[in-house]
Amino acid sequence: MIPSASLPAGEKRPEPGSIRRILVIKLRAVGDVVLSTIVIDNLRRAFPAAAIDFLTEEVSQQVVSGHPQLDAVVVLERKAIARLRAGEQLRAHFAFLSRIRSAGYDLVFDFFGNPRSALLTWWSGAAWRVGYNYRLRRNAYTVIVPSRAASVHEAEWHLDALNFLGIPVPSRHLSFALSAAAAGKAAAFWREAGLEGERVIALNFSGGWAAKRWPLARFAELAGRLVQHYRARILVIWGPGEYEQARQLAALAPVPVTLIPPTDLKELAALLQRADLMISTDSGPMHIAASVCTRCVALFGPTNPQLQGPYGAGHQIVTASGLDCLGCNRTACDHIRCMTTLTVADVQAGVARAVASLPEWRQV
Numbered sequence: 001m002i003p004s005a006s007l008p009a010g011e012k013r014p015e016p017g018s019i020r021r022i023l024v025i026k027l028r029a030v031g032d033v034v035l036s037t038i039v040i041d042n043l044r045r046a047f048p049a050a051a052i053d054f055l056t057e058e059v060s061q062q063v064v065s066g067h068p069q070l071d072a073v074v075v076l077e078r079k080a081i082a083r084l085r086a087g088e089q090l091r092a093h094f095a096f097l098s099r100i101r102s103a104g105y106d107l108v109f110d111f112f113g114n115p116r117s118a119l120l121t122w123w124s125g126a127a128w129r130v131g132y133n134y135r136l137r138r139n140a141y142t143v144i145v146p147s148r149a150a151s152v153h154e155a156e157w158h159l160d161a162l163n164f165l166g167i168p169v170p171s172r173h174l175s176f177a178l179s180a181a182a183a184g185k186a187a188a189f190w191r192e193a194g195l196e197g198e199r200v201i202a203l204n205f206s207g208g209w210a211a212k213r214w215p216l217a218r219f220a221e222l223a224g225r226l227v228q229h230y231r232a233r234i235l236v237i238w239g240p241g242e243y244e245q246a247r248q249l250a251a252l253a254p255v256p257v258t259l260i261p262p263t264d265l266k267e268l269a270a271l272l273q274r275a276d277l278m279i280s281t282d283s284g285p286m287h288i289a290a291s292v293c294t295r296c297v298a299l300f301g302p303t304n305p306q307l308q309g310p311y312g313a314g315h316q317i318v319t320a321s322g323l324d325c326l327g328c329n330r331t332a333c334d335h336i337r338c339m340t341t342l343t344v345a346d347v348q349a350g351v352a353r354a355v356a357s358l359p360e361w362r363q364v
Contacts (some may be wrong), residue, residue: 030284031058062265067177174291186270203281220252301338318350
């Protein structure tokens with residue numbers, strides 16, 4: 001269960017009228033930022049008059065830029081700063097810290113919890129600095145939340161901080177800040193590719209770690225079976241540096257498949273929102289699909305689906321059975337049995353479970 005809303009003796013909860021500016025910090029990976037969006041609507045409902053800003057890095061900023069419940073997205077250009085000379089890097093870091101300090105935040109949530117985000121939280125000078133009980137980093141916070149990162153889904157872990165402060169949590173939905181321009185491009189592609197009125201299944205073969213990936217040949221075989229069983233159109237998802245792999249998958253498939261065009265994150269989200277189903281490894285696109293309410297069949301091996309699986313109802317998890325190394329969390333492995341022993345039939349069974357509640361998805 002979620003930790004009870006209890007603060008140290010003598011401490012008060014933040015009153016809506018006393019909170020003028022809020023900062024949510026979540027750095028790095030796209031999927032992690034998507035999962036952190038679960039707090040946004042809840043904060044807006046609890047603090048309707050406050051300005052709410054979201055701090056992330058350039059790789060993930062499109063997840064939240066333009067979000068209707070946010071006032072601003074603050075971008076830490078970490079990679080750009082790293083390319084500067086040493087002296088220029090130092091000045092850039094101090095300039096960013098000064099920007100955070102001068103914003104005058106009253107309430108800051110550190111949902112990343114590494115030394116950099118803890119420093120940003122501390123330097124903000126906010127009276128309410130909320131973070132989790134991680135070693136030295138806990139000293140940066142005025143409110144320290146017990147962490148259940150090893151036992152609950154990451155989305156729920158974010159909500160623990162709100163619950164600990166006594167902030168109501170009526171919403172448990174992820175969000176993605178779609179744009180009209182991205183939706184227009186997705187609609188145009190759908191027409192041009194002849195996908196309107198068709199049953200569309202998206203395949204995502206990517207994965208941030210090599211150990212997360214399923215063989216391309218099996219994705220290709222799966223595509224053939226899905227076309228045969230469901231008369232579906234197959235949409236292959238790919239991102240930066242993955243185009244040749246996408247072409248290879250298309251060449252291996254026994255049926256025609258459609259590759260998406262080059263996209264940014266908003267355009268990818270708009271395309272995935274139009275798909276009927278997403279079959280994916282554990283990756284950012286999987287979480288994006290879940291955030292736009294596209295049902296997922298997720299292939300898991302080295303990561304734990306109970307902690308990082310697609311969040312929401314209707315999704316299905318597929319894992320290889322009988323292995324004691326599942327969820328090892330290793331980024332590299334010399335055998336990757338958790339993924340190589342996962343069969344096409346296993347994944348097809350996951351698809352059948354996912355569409356069982358959709359009467360229009362009759363097998364042909």
